[in-house]
Amino acid sequence: MKYFIDTANLNQIKEAHDLGILDGVTTNPSLMAKEGIKGEEAVNAHYQAICEIVDGGDVSAEVVYTDFKSIVEQGKKLAALHKNIVVKVPMIPDGIKAIKWFTDNGIRTNCTLIFSAGQAMLAAKAGAAYVSPFIGRIDDSGWDGIELIQQIANIYAIQGIKTEILAASIRNALHIIKCAEAGANVCTCPLDSILGLTKHPLTDIGLAKFMEDAKKFA
Numbered sequence: 001m002k003y004f005i006d007t008a009n010l011n012q013i014k015e016a017h018d019l020g021i022l023d024g025v026t027t028n029p030s031l032m033a034k035e036g037i038k039g040e041e042a043v044n045a046h047y048q049a050i051c052e053i054v055d056g057g058d059v060s061a062e063v064v065y066t067d068f069k070s071i072v073e074q075g076k077k078l079a080a081l082h083k084n085i086v087v088k089v090p091m092i093p094d095g096i097k098a099i100k101w102f103t104d105n106g107i108r109t110n111c112t113l114i115f116s117a118g119q120a121m122l123a124a125k126a127g128a129a130y131v132s133p134f135i136g137r138i139d140d141s142g143w144d145g146i147e148l149i150q151q152i153a154n155i156y157a158i159q160g161i162k163t164e165i166l167a168a169s170i171r172n173a174l175h176i177i178k179c180a181e182a183g184a185n186v187c188t189c190p191l192d193s194i195l196g197l198t199k200h201p202l203t204d205i206g207l208a209k210f211m212e213d214a215k216k217f218a
């Protein structure tokens with residue numbers, strides 16, 4: 001499974017990249033707004049800065065339009081920013097139409113706001129490189145996000161679909177482990193959830209004892 005970071009914060013992207021395990025980045029309009037970036041020029045410069053940090057890894061840049069023509073116009077501009085940009089398109093009829101257009105024109109897409117297997121099937125049919133099921137938001141609404149990952153993984157395996165399942169809306173380290181078990185190809189996570197994978201109380205206790213004993217032969 002590949003590890004992406006779900007943020008537009010350059011320091012957090014650098015920190016995850018420095019761990020040596022980062023495969024890519026996902027952003028969305030809410031994450032970009034959180035960084036206080038304003039205007040098309042600044043937004044595009046920010047995407048380029050992200051691409052330079054994770055050189056070689058995919059970076060999802062989301063369109064902010066809901067009609068076919070505008071999605072295609074903005075997507076073309078985003079894709080031209082850097083070879084690793086993947087255009088993130090919402091799961092709506094015009095989004096599907098745009099994904100098909102991008103596919104036919106050699107531009108890779110990530111279909112976002114996926115909450116059902118049917119949506120994941122249609123996005124794959126249109127040629128999306130990735131689908132992004134929102135695990136945490138499904139859990140928040142009283143359903144089981146991991147079950148959706150399993151269902152999509154099962155359908156894609158049976159049907160021989162190559163679209164990658166990019167598990168998003170990750171809330172904690174356990175989500176990451178469960179996504180790997182369920183068959184996600186990629187997990188996009190906040191930095192805290194990635195760092196959460198390093199943690200175990202017995203590791204802390206064991207390390208404290210080793211450090212203490214190391215003083216005895218220093």
Ligand code: G3P
Pocket residue numbers: 006026027028134136137168169170188
């Ligand atoms: O980027 C999409 C997704 O990861 C959003 O997560 O935490 O806003 O539900 P969240």
